[in-house]
Amino acid sequence: MCRVVDVRQAVLAKNDALAGALRAELAARGTAVVNLLSSPGSGKTALLEQVLAGTSARGVPTAALTADLATENDATRLARSGVPVKQVLTGGLCHLEAAQLRTQLEGWLPAGTRVLYVENVGNLVCPASYDLGETLRITLMSVTEGEDKPLKYPTAFGLAHLVVLTKTDLAQAVGFDRAEFAQNVARVNPGVELAETSARTGEGVEALVERVVTVAQGGGVHRPAMAVAGPATGDPAGSPS
Amino acid sequence: MHELSIATAIVERAEETARFHGGRVTAVRVRVGEMAGVVPDALRFSFEVAVEGTALESARLLVEEVPARARCAPCGTGFAVGMPPLLWCPRCDRPAQELVEGRELEVTAIELEEASV
Ligand SMILES: Nc1nc2c(ncn2[C@@H]2O[C@H](COP(=O)(O)OP(=O)(O)OP(=O)(O)O)[C@@H](O)[C@H]2O)c(=O)[nH]1
Ligand SMILES: [Mg+2]
Ligand SMILES: [Zn+2]
Numbered sequence: 001m002c003r004v005v006d007v008r009q010a011v012l013a014k015n016d017a018l019a020g021a022l023r024a025e026l027a028a029r030g031t032a033v034v035n036l037l038s039s040p041g042s043g044k045t046a047l048l049e050q051v052l053a054g055t056s057a058r059g060v061p062t063a064a065l066t067a068d069l070a071t072e073n074d075a076t077r078l079a080r081s082g083v084p085v086k087q088v089l090t091g092g093l094c095h096l097e098a099a100q101l102r103t104q105l106e107g108w109l110p111a112g113t114r115v116l117y118v119e120n121v122g123n124l125v126c127p128a129s130y131d132l133g134e135t136l137r138i139t140l141m142s143v144t145e146g147e148d149k150p151l152k153y154p155t156a157f158g159l160a161h162l163v164v165l166t167k168t169d170l171a172q173a174v175g176f177d178r179a180e181f182a183q184n185v186a187r188v189n190p191g192v193e194l195a196e197t198s199a200r201t202g203e204g205v206e207a208l209v210e211r212v213v214t215v216a217q218g219g220g221v222h223r224p225a226m227a228v229a230g231p232a233t234g235d236p237a238g239s240p241s
Numbered sequence: 242m243h244e245l246s247i248a249t250a251i252v253e254r255a256e257e258t259a260r261f262h263g264g265r266v267t268a269v270r271v272r273v274g275e276m277a278g279v280v281p282d283a284l285r286f287s288f289e290v291a292v293e294g295t296a297l298e299s300a301r302l303l304v305e306e307v308p309a310r311a312r313c314a315p316c317g318t319g320f321a322v323g324m325p326p327l328l329w330c331p332r333c334d335r336p337a338q339e340l341v342e343g344r345e346l347e348v349t350a351i352e353l354e355e356a357s358v
Contacts, residue, residue: 010346155278187325189328
């Protein structure tokens with residue numbers, strides 16, 4: 001005898017529920033999480049080094065957590081900014097999950113932290129599916145990666161609250177086409193804001209810090225169309241586990 | 242390759258259901274949206290790995306792929322976003338506000354074979 005049992009459960013329901021709880025818990029403590037996503041080497045750490053310094057220079061209590069498959073190099077670089085930094089080694093896992101983040105924050109996140117930057121594992125595919133309880137999700141791409149990346153990684157760009165183009169000091173050398181890039185971003189995430197930075201020249205860093213601080217203070221964030229579940233989709237969160 | 246963690250989560254879900262209802266799992270049906278960030282082939286492969294040593298060892302994974310569809314709220318037009326995606330209303334030439342389908346990543350059903358007495 002065979003039978004079919006209907007279950008209809010989101011596979012990531014557990015992560016979604018945990019992320020939601022973490023977001024609420026952190027909000028109650030006054031902390032906003034900024035989740036940084038990009039492919040390996042797009043310049044997350046280099047930008048963050050300056051953004052950390054810039055954020056704390058404004059008197060905003062800042063901390064950072066960086067996730068990598070291996071090595072503590074990024075944490076060592078970020079610690080130079082003087083803000084509390086923690087390295088997470090994912091042990092081969094290609095992304096951070098909410099449960100992992102929560103464990104890492106326990107007993108470490110300094111009281112009064114207003115902005116916690118999380119540098120996700122360098123990867124444009126996997127981290128996109130995992131909500132970490134962030135208030136602001138930033139997807140970054142460097143000018144050397146090519147204008148078509150938003151089309152190749154639609155989920156990563158489609159779910160971003162803000163898209164940052166990095167290494168703009170190299171834009172001219174590689175003949176980067178900004179208009180084409182902007183058009184591709186708009187295809188997958190209409191209305192999302194685009195920012196540009198160069199960790200080399202410092203261009204755009206202050207504006208980015210400004211943006212983050214505004215969000216941490218309760219300013220609104222963009223709602224990506226991809227994040228808005230339409231009527232035909234089931235409710236992924238809140239289903240019993 | 243997060244497909245392995247996803248496959249593991251699917252196996253866990255199926256095991257829970259099997260424990261609750263009793264019986265041996267012969268198949269797991271899932272729906273994977275085009276914008277879920279999951280590659281169906283990689284998921285099938287990962288499932289083979291994830292079931293090893295579990296009660297689902299001989300179970301099959303049946304993947305239903307869901308094309309992404311968006312909706313333009315003002316005019317009500319629903320449309321396939323295509324690949325590469327274009328979240329733009331073909332009728333009134335403005336951005337779509339919501340994705341109606343295409344981000345699913347869900348277990349829809351478990352097929353069980355009742356244990357023979
Ligand atoms: N010219 C230029 N080079 C940059 C810039 N930002 C980063 N780089 C270089 O790009 C390389 C990678 O930068 P990282 O900051 O390590 O990149 P990442 O995204 O943190 O890398 P992973 O953590 O490994 O994913 C380094 O050699 C940096 O010096 C920039 O704005 N301009
Ligand atoms: Mg880094
Ligand atoms: Zn329309």
